[in-house]
Amino acid sequence: MLGHEMIDEIEAIPDDVRQIIKQHHENCKAAGFPHQVKKTSIHPMAKLIAVADEFCYRVIKPDPATPMAALKEMNADCADILDKEFVNALVELFKPSEL
Helix, strand or coil: CCCHHHCCCCCCCCHHHHHHHHHHHCCCCCCCCCCCHHHHHHCCHHHHHHHHHHHHHHHCCCCCHHHHHHHHHHHHHHCCCHHHHHHHHHHHHCCCCCC
């Protein structure tokens, strides 16, 4: 909640950016933080940031996973809470390129 209070004090931050910041811990099951927002009401960029945040956590934590292992874990552990389109887009980034 401190983050919300901090951004609310800065008038230069656009409203959509405020919404993204406030919603990036919401999830697609409407069981997120802080307001349990329904999937259809979560800003698309907040969904994207939630996927990036989860991925970064898994590859940077003290016992980090490889990017592909992190993606597999995310598909298993977070399939119902993360936006599947953004997870699939992230998977595409790590597929070997075909020459």
